Amino acid sequence: MKKLYLTKTEILLVFLVGFILSVSLFPAHSAKAANPTPEEIEQYVRARIDMGENLGSFFRNRPRPQFGPEGGPSMDELRKLETEINDFISGILSKYDLTIEKYQSRSPDVFADQAGVQQFLDANPDLKKRYEALPQSPMRGGRGH
Numbered sequence: 001m002k003k004l005y006l007t008k009t010e011i012l013l014v015f016l017v018g019f020i021l022s023v024s025l026f027p028a029h030s031a032k033a034a035n036p037t038p039e040e041i042e043q044y045v046r047a048r049i050d051m052g053e054n055l056g057s058f059f060r061n062r063p064r065p066q067f068g069p070e071g072g073p074s075m076d077e078l079r080k081l082e083t084e085i086n087d088f089i090s091g092i093l094s095k096y097d098l099t100i101e102k103y104q105s106r107s108p109d110v111f112a113d114q115a116g117v118q119q120f121l122d123a124n125p126d127l128k129k130r131y132e133a134l135p136q137s138p139m140r141g142g143r144g145h
Helices: 008-025 038-060 075-094 100-112 114-123 125-132
Strands: none
Touching: 038 075, 038 100, 038 114, 038 125, 075 100, 100 114, 114 125
16 A cells, blocks of 8 residues: 655645635634524535535646745745635635625534534435535534534
């Protein structure tokens, strides 16, 4: 069995992308809002599934970033990557009538309603299977929300 080894540069890039995504998608949230409606839970769960399933292809289908003399991507490369990620995420969220800002501000409350999310998933076994297949979020310990 062939072992997979990552270079220090690749490990740095993975952490960097994770950080950018965590800042872009999962900001700190302090204000409590009204409980989500069943329609809102459906909207956010479907968006979360779509994002989770498609982010991997985004990174697989783009060229590797260029590295400068210091070993890491330049600030221009990082800004470009952030813009590309935001454009990609915006495209997905627009299918659900959401913006990044709205998703950032409301998703913590929606996904905090664990009973509502579970009820929706139990009523939609195909979506439940897809939701449960999403990778765990290293920042939140959950399904990326």
